[in-house]
Amino acid sequence: MTTSIQINLKHQSYLREPEATELGRKIVSESINLIDGLGFEDFTFKKLAAEIGSTEASVYRYFENKHRLLVYLVSWYWAWLHYLVIFQTQNIADPRERLARAIEVITKAGEADDPAVAHIDERVLHRVVVAESSKVYHTKEVDAENKAGFFLELKHFCHYLALLVLEINPAFPYPHALMSTMLEAAHQQLFFAQHLPSLTDVQAERYTETVDFLKQMVFAAIDQHLNYR
Amino acid sequence: MTTSIQINLKHQSYLREPEATELGRKIVSESINLIDGLGFEDFTFKKLAAEIGSTEASVYRYFENKHRLLVYLVSWYWAWLHYLVIFQTQNIADPRERLARAIEVITKAGEADDPAVAHIDERVLHRVVVAESSKVYHTKEVDAENKAGFFLELKHFCHYLALLVLEINPAFPYPHALMSTMLEAAHQQLFFAQHLPSLTDVQAERYTETVDFLKQMVFAAIDQHLNYR
């Protein structure tokens, strides 16, 4: 079943809305492939322009610089994933099961074979996010960019999950910390499994193991504070 | 009590051993301050050379590029922290208490007021590592650099902690994953507390809260698999 959605970001990581024009959409879709192929450091607007048959100057009309473009892509990813989680858990009544399903969806986002937006390959985007997303906030401009709302999508998603945690156990003292740790770990463990296997026990490509690890960690922490049991 | 140690890295992230000369030590110590002040992206060898009254070309004789220098600094940090943890837990018999102490030492590394090496300010280095360390392996060259042994110090430290976990509970299936998650989270939560507070529940500067969160998460996970209880 193919769903069609439109994701609009609240902040201005972009100069012009890239979803609005053909060139804008090409910039977004091709930058995902290029960053995936070259890595963010070697990715340049010049190479991107060449790839889409346009010019450097034209790309600069959409995004102030490549960092802002990455912020846009990562924000888009979080908004998409948030949507996906809500969609995939809407029929689950039990909050514990809903969180369990959420962890599955988050970890297996790289396997998504149901493209929600025509010009964006979510599987490639997932690889890009796993490899590069920490760079969006590890800069000297974090505080300014945070003020500008550049990290709202992640923050909202984290808060949504934290509320789920509190539904399961209202006494748990660290719901946001646990969920941000889980979100980061979901990416890290996949990355480690592929590139630094001695930092993990899960196998590359075996998403199920990562899901199992994350579920155990999360639910053990949450349950520890329950009175019953 | 002041301890004096020498940390030597096994791999060649450097061209010349920087500990061996005055210029080498100046490069290391001043680069830590500069990266802390400017952020890694704006840090250049030219600025560093100006700061220490030397030249760009001279700095290039010690490190191939600024990425390698960061690898060196981060590796040095992990080796130092590993030493610190062993030192601070050597008199603790119970593995559970030893792990608890390790988590404290790791989280509070930024408060260390006992400089182990004269020309390195561990508190500033800790800030640099919190903010920049993920960049050492999030590059297109991870696999090659991993082969070259650039991440050995982190891997060894993680393995050391994983063995501790297994001492507590030999049946725990994800000791490395749990410890790498904990190590990353220790940095992340400090960073979030300072820059993206809505992603955490701990307060900035309140290392004790982060320690508490990490301990709860780690021990809950480990204990879940114990037969007794």
Place this chain on the structure above:
DNA sequence: ACTTTTTTGATAGTAATACTATTATACATG
């Protein structure tokens, strides 16, 4: 259908970055 505005492409140019190369001098070692 015609005008106006907006968007793009083409081209050029600049300051900074990330280096490499060369040579002279200082410095330490044997």
Place this chain on the structure above:
DNA sequence: CATGTATAATAGTATTACTATCAAAAAAGT
């Protein structure tokens, strides 16, 4: 005293990360 090694000084290059200008093409308004 000779020799090797480390450093400083200087110069130079390719690439990056932009900014500016202008004309052509496309879209929108009337």
